[in-house]
Amino acid sequence: MISVLVVDDDFMVARIHRGFVSQTEGFEVVGTASSGGEALELVGRLKPDLVLLDLYLPDIFGLDVVTRLRAAGETCDVLVITAAKEADSVRAAVRHGVVGYLLKPFSRADLEQRLMSYAAERARAVDAGELTQQEIDAAFASGAGGRPAAVSLPKGLSVETAEAVLRALREADDTMSATECAEAVGISRVSARRYLEHFVATGAAEVSLRYGATGRPERRYRPR
Structure with a gap:
C-alpha cells in the first residue's frame, strides 16, 4: 500500500x-x-x-x-x-x-488517474535497479514516437511486447480496456494492464474511467 x-x-x-x-x-x-x-x-x-x-x-x-x-x-x-x-x-x-x-x-476520476500513474512510475523506479551510463542517457532522451527504450520498462516487461501493445492502442478505433488489449496482442489481461499503466506513467498513453451500473469503473486507454 x-x-x-x-x-x-x-x-x-x-x-x-x-x-x-x-x-x-x-x-x-x-x-x-x-x-x-x-x-x-x-x-x-x-x-x-x-x-x-x-x-x-x-x-x-x-x-x-x-x-x-x-x-x-x-x-x-x-x-x-x-x-x-x-x-x-x-x-x-x-x-x-x-x-x-x-x-x-x-473529480475522483481525475485524482485516481494521477494516483495510478504515480503508482506505476513508482514501481518502475523500484524495479529499475542500477543503470549504465548508456541507459541513463537513453532515459533522458526523448522517446516520443520512437521505439520504447529498454531502460524505461519495468522489470519483466519486454520491448517487443511493449511495441505490440502501443501499436494495438494506436490502431484501435476507440479506447481500449486491458482485456481488449490482451486479446489484440495475445497476452494475459494482467500483463496488458502492466504495459498500459506503464505507458500512462511515461506519457505515451492516457486513461479514462467508464462507469457502469455496478462495480468498479472500467479503465480505458488511448495513445497520446
Whole structure:
C-alpha cells in the first residue's frame, strides 16, 4: 500500500480528498493536516510515501513546505492540489520536484488517474535497479514516437511486447480496456494492464474511467 498524507486547510475539502484516495486501489490515507506546520510534523512522524499538498495554507505557502521537508531530509513525494493556475506557480512546482499538479475542483476520476500513474512510475523506479551510463542517457532522451527504450520498462516487461501493445492502442478505433488489449496482442489481461499503466506513467498513453451500473469503473486507454 502507498501511504498518503492529505494537506488542506478546508476541513470538508480534505475530507473529500481523503475519501477519493481511500477509494483508489493500492492507496491508504495515514493522516490529514490543515496547516503547513502540521504537515511538517505529521510527515516527520508518519513517513508517508506521498503528500497531497494544497498551496494556499494559513501559515506556510505549500512550496515552502516542500523546501522545509527536503531540508529536513524527508524524501516523500508531493502531488500539488490547488486552485493556482498561474504559470509562475506551475513552474515553481516543477522546480521543487513535485510529481504532479492537479487543479481544483477535480473529480475522483481525475485524482485516481494521477494516483495510478504515480503508482506505476513508482514501481518502475523500484524495479529499475542500477543503470549504465548508456541507459541513463537513453532515459533522458526523448522517446516520443520512437521505439520504447529498454531502460524505461519495468522489470519483466519486454520491448517487443511493449511495441505490440502501443501499436494495438494506436490502431484501435476507440479506447481500449486491458482485456481488449490482451486479446489484440495475445497476452494475459494482467500483463496488458502492466504495459498500459506503464505507458500512462511515461506519457505515451492516457486513461479514462467508464462507469457502469455496478462495480468498479472500467479503465480505458488511448495513445497520446
